[in-house]
Amino acid sequence: MSKNDRDNILELVNIKKYFPIKRGFKxxxxxxxxxxxxxxxxxxxxxxxxxxxxxxxESGSGKSTLARIILKAVQPDAGFIILNGEDITSKNDKKTMKKLHENVQMIQQDPYSSLNPRMRVMDIVMEPLNIHERQVSSKPERIEKVLSSLQDVRLHPADSIADQFPHMLSGGQRQRVALARALVLRPSLIIADEPVSMLDVSVRAEILQVIKSLKDRLQISCVYITHDLSTSRYIGDTIAIMYAGRIVEIGQVDKVLSRPLHPYTQALIDAIPQPFSGTSRKKNLCL
Ligand SMILES: Nc1ncnc2c1ncn2[C@@H]1O[C@H](COP(=O)(O)OP(=O)(O)OP(=O)(O)O)[C@@H](O)[C@H]1O
Ligand SMILES: [Mg+2]
Incomplete structure (x- = not known):
């Protein structure tokens, strides 16, 4: 493994995915x-x-398809996926997939449909442990891990939250439960596909703070997908702007957002709503 491989948790090389459009009879x-x-x-x-x-x-630019390719839910037509220095593009065997599912976790956009309404939080968060660690850890150990994961996402008091069903929680709390479930196996990479876009503006900051603290505290890497730039500067290190399946601009978040080179990036910046007249758009690019 070269030094470059050790530095990079993930590398995508010339990835392509074309979907055929259904044709009519004629x-x-x-x-x-x-x-x-x-x-x-x-x-x-x-x-x-x-x-x-x-x-x-923007919508349809290929962001979620890219996420599905990284998770190997969609096979790319061309290119390579290198995870932890290992080319996993055409490895679909059970062992590789198990390792992938332990190492890479996904957080979906919708905290209302992503949690099983009939399960208590304890069982929801424990599910990945039951699948991957049943043989190596006891039930009390798994309970301890669930409670510590709930604390990691600042759900207090953890034992009383663990007893609740999803419908008893707010949207922000549900998204944190989804995050706790994603974290419980201590993955090295989290893919968050628009994790705050369905939440009330007032709780978005909390979720972003939690994701940012995980990165700082647990060294978990993250692919953060969004169609709105206003939170990118707060959370991101690097940003890629996608347009019609291609990356049109890539670089350090601060640089790209303060000196956009591509007109499409400028258009996305111009689309950021301005809550107060007199504040500049650049100022609204952070929380
Ligand atoms: N399974 C599929 N079959 C056919 N076309 C698909 C499929 N999945 C995605 N597409 C098309 O690929 C393009 C990219 O879709 P994708 O869902 O990746 O966009 P996105 O950037 O995530 O959009 P959004 O912001 O709305 O979530 C769209 O034109 C979509 O219609
Ligand atoms: Mg999407």
């Missing part, structure tokens, strides 16, 4: 050539260990 009869959506079109980037990599872009 088009098939006319033998029209198939048409494709270029969901991800030649994307490369490196994520340094312990850093947060922001992927920003």
């Amino acid at each position: 088009q098939i009869l006319r033998l029209d050539p198939p048409v494709y959506v270029k969901a991800v079109d030649d994307v490369s980037f490196q994520l340094k260990r312990g850093n947060v990599f922001v992927i920003a872009g």
Whole structure:
């Protein structure tokens, strides 16, 4: 393993994913050539260990497809996925997938549908431990890990939260439960796909603070996907701006947001709402 490999938790090299567009009966009869959506079109980037990599872009720009490719839920048409220095692109065996699911965890956008309503928080957060660690840890050890994971995401008091069902919690608390479940196996990488976009503005900052503290305290790396730039400067180290499946601009968050080189990046910055007249858009780029 080269030094570069050790520094990078994740590297994507020339990743492509084209989805065929369904053709109508007439088009098939006319033998029209198939048409494709270029969901991800030649994307490369490196994520340094312990850093947060922001992927920003409008709806349909390919952000979630990229997340699914990293999790190997979608096989890319071309390119390489290198995780922890290992090329996992065409490895689909049980052992590799198990290691991947322990090492890389996902947080979804919707905290209402991502948690099983019939399970208590204790069982929801314990589920990954039951799948991956049942043979090596006892029930009391697993309970201890769940409670410590709930504390990591600042859900207090952990034992009383553990007893609740999802419908008894607020949207922000549910998202923190989802985060606790993602953390309980101590993954090295978290992929957060628009984790705060469905939450009330007043609780977004709390969730972002928790994600940021994990990065600082536990050295967990993160791919943070968003279509709005206002939180990127607070949370991110590096940012890639995606447009129609391609990265049109990439660099340190501060640099890209204060001196955007691509007109599309400027357009995203201009789209940030201004809560108070008189404040500059650049000022609104941090919390
Ligand atoms: N399974 C699929 N089959 C066909 N087309 C798909 C599939 N998944 C994604 N696409 C298309 O690929 C493009 C990128 O979709 P993707 O979901 O990655 O965008 P996104 O940036 O995450 O958008 P959003 O911000 O709305 O979540 C879109 O045009 C979408 O319609
Ligand atoms: Mg998406």
